[in-house]
Structures are given as structure tokens and as C-alpha cells.
Amino acid sequence: MTFMPALRRIPGIALLLGSLAFAAVAIAQNDDFAEAGKLFRSGQQAQALERVDNFLKANPKDARGRFLKGLILTEQGKQADAIKIFTGLTEDYPELPEPYNNLAVLYASQGQYDKARAALEMSIRTHPSYATAHENLGDIYAKMASQAYDKALQLDKSNTAAQTKLEMIKELFSSGARGTGKPAAGKSTSTIVAAAKPAPLAPPPAAAPASPPPVATATPAAPATPPAVKPVEPAKSAAAPADSDVLKVVNHWAKVWSDNDVAGYLACYAPDFQTPGGEPRADWEAARKARIAKPKKIDVRVESPKVKFTDSNRVAVTFRQSYRSSNLKVASTKTLILVKAGDRWLIQQERVGS
Secondary structure, eight states: OOOOOOOOOOOSHHHHHHHTTOBOOOOOOOHHHHHHHHHHHTTOHHHHHHHHHHHHHHOTTOHHHHHHHHHHHHHTTOHHHHHHHHHHHHHHOTTOHHHHHHHHHHHHHTTOHHHHHHHHHHHHHHOTTOHHHHHHHHHHHHHHHHHHHHHHHHHOTTOHHHHHHHHHHHHHHTTOOBTTBOOOTTOOTTSOOOOOOOOOOBOOOSSOOSSOOOOOOSOOOOOOOOOOOOOOOOOHHHHHHHHHHHHHHHHHHHHHHHTTOHHHHHTTBOTTOOOGGGOOHHHHHHHHHHHHHSSSOEEEEEEEEEEEEEETTEEEEEEEEEEEESSOEEEEEEEEEEEEETTEEEEEEEEEOO
């Protein structure tokens, strides 16, 4: 078999700035980091590696510098070293989806499709709306399917159904293109094709932080939306307390998260909470425990919340979530769907970006 899915990785610092959605703040970048980015873009990988190493000597935990180093090592064909870099990022910043995605690309290039699939599933679990990881996962499944059909044909050459399915998969990827991207000339079909589309930059925040923010998730900040037409509601005097009760729950959820209170955080979720991707509740809770307990300091803030009741027992709260820890700052739009359970409001669903 020569078929190889064209997984998307992040090929350059320009795309790094887009796909990782750095906050667009007016700050002076470190000279070594900025120069490393320029050298990387121009294809001078050895010089770029030297400059980014200088940057990391002074900033050994900086996620941007480590991510860029992983990209450089990948371009140099040093896959084992690149895997080590991206694996370290997933351990230190488990909330970021991009390192998992690039780790999957490297595993796939080595034919380790089970590891690639697991890394992509972690990327999606971290960020359910990360489209690149979803598409890459589809390609991994297609590759694994092609191997299974090929094996079926080896065992039974008269199996026309398997032959037809195999040909369909081959035809799907026969052009070697992903979107507008095409494989570089001279590269075999086992080479990973970098054809990712950059995500737009997030708009600048209202107040710029004093220090450069590290990488954020790949979700671009959602544009402001006009106020929705409200359904018929009870009289204002009766609705106001309900709004207040719901917002108290949302603010309590943010507070226990900020306090690293894992038990209090998990208690905010309904028994029928819809976990991302439908993963088992126990697996989701284990992942959340690790991510909440690990940072020494967390600050989660709920800004500009909008409350919309579906009925008296179900409500949607959309707000701007600001997350800050000692090494990470992320801002995103989030919607929590809460349901009434006795006299309590509990979170039944959680969506990022809408």
C-alpha cells in the first residue's frame, strides 16, 4: 500500500501565529524568538534552531518557543526529537490541542496509526471544535480502513466488495491534495503533507497584559452577535431572580475552577452531562481532574453573560471566558446549557465558540 492520508500539521511561524491564535497585543517580542521565526519562514532551519535555543535558555517553559522548536526539528527530519518536544508540551499544557495534532502527524509519518489516532482523540477532547484534528482523524480512519481492506483481499482475492471500498479510498486521496495544498515535488506518498489553512487572529483584548501571552487554543474569538429576539417571558420582576440564580451557578463554577477545587467543579455537572465526543464520563472526569489540579494558580472569569431560557427548567448562558494561569492565557466564547435538578441548576452541555 502506498496510500498515505494528508494530515495537517502547522508548517510555519506565520501559521503558528494564526492557528494558535496569539492575542494581538502591542508588545515587543524577544529578539531571539522573532529572529527564529523569520529564519524558519525563510527555510534557514539550522540558524532558526540556534536562535530559538537561545530564547529557550532564558525561557525554558515558554510554550511558543518550544512549539517553534518542534516545527523546526520536524522540518529537519529529526522526528524523534520533535516527538519529544510535542510530547512534553502535551504534558505541561494538556489544554492545548495543537501539540497533540502535530504529535499525531509525526506518528502517522512513521506508520504508528494507533498512536496517531489516540493523539488526535486527545486533541479533540481538549478542544471539541478543532476542525483540523477532526479532519486528520478521518484520514487516519481511512488509512486504517484501507489496510483492513487490503488484508481482506490478501485472504480472499474474489472479495469484490473489499476491492471496491479500497479503490474508493485510493481515489479519494489519489490527487495527494488537501484543500488547496499539494504534496511537494519529489516527496513520497508516505510523507506528511502540510496543507493546513491558517485560522484568523483573535481580535485584541480590551486591556493588553503586561507580559507576552503564551499560546492559546486554535479557536478564533467569535465576533460579537446582535442580541437575539427573546421569546415570551414572564413578567420582569419574576424572571430577574431566575436569571440571578443561574448566574450565581455559573460564577460558582468559575470560582471552584479558579480554586483548583476538583470536587466542587465536577459537582456543577449534571449526571447526564454530554461529554465532548461522547467519551465515557469517567475518562472525561479523569482528564478534567488532571487539568484543574496541575496549575498552581488559575483565574477563570465570566464576562458579559447572556441568559436565555428555553423553558422554566432549561437555560443557555453564553459568555466570554477568560482563563489565566502562570503560563497560559486564553479567551474564548463559551455556552453552558443548564437544567433544573430539584432546586439546583446543573450543567448538561458545554460548547466552545457559540
